[in-house]
Structure formats: C-alpha cells, structure tokens
Amino acid sequence: MTFDDDMIQLEFDGGRKRISCKANGIDWPPPEILNFNGFEMKRKSMSTISDDDRKEMTHVLRGAVYIPVKP
Numbered sequence: 001m002t003f004d005d006d007m008i009q010l011e012f013d014g015g016r017k018r019i020s021c022k023a024n025g026i027d028w029p030p031p032e033i034l035n036f037n038g039f040e041m042k043r044k045s046m047s048t049i050s051d052d053d054r055k056e057m058t059h060v061l062r063g064a065v066y067i068p069v070k071p
Contacts, residue, residue: 001054003028004022005061006028006061007020008034008064009065011065012039012068029046029064030064031043041068042069044065045065
C-alpha cells in the first residue's frame, strides 16, 4: 500500500531531490532499481515500517534513498 506521504530522496553529486511516490506512480515498497527521468538509480536504504503499523501512525512518513548507478 502506498500512502500519500511516502517519498523517495534522489541523491546526486549536485544535491538532493525529494519526490512523492504516489504523485510519480511509484508503489511502496519502491523497486531496487529506479529509472527517473533517464537516470538509473539504485536504492541505498528505505524505511521498514509495515503498512499495518503505518496506518496507525499520524506523524511518520516512509522514505527511500536512491543513488545513481555508476556505469
């Protein structure tokens, strides 16, 4: 289940970009490899909060961090 505030952080050499999973059509849990606007990204870490636990939480969001795949 993907909640409205589930997010992904994309880390580039020039900075970070945070995007909403739902607004970008990404289901939770997000994939190991993600292609975003032509950039191939690999998941570095992610929240491990279950859907059931998240339903009960009002001040928590889940996130995943991605870094570029080096050629």
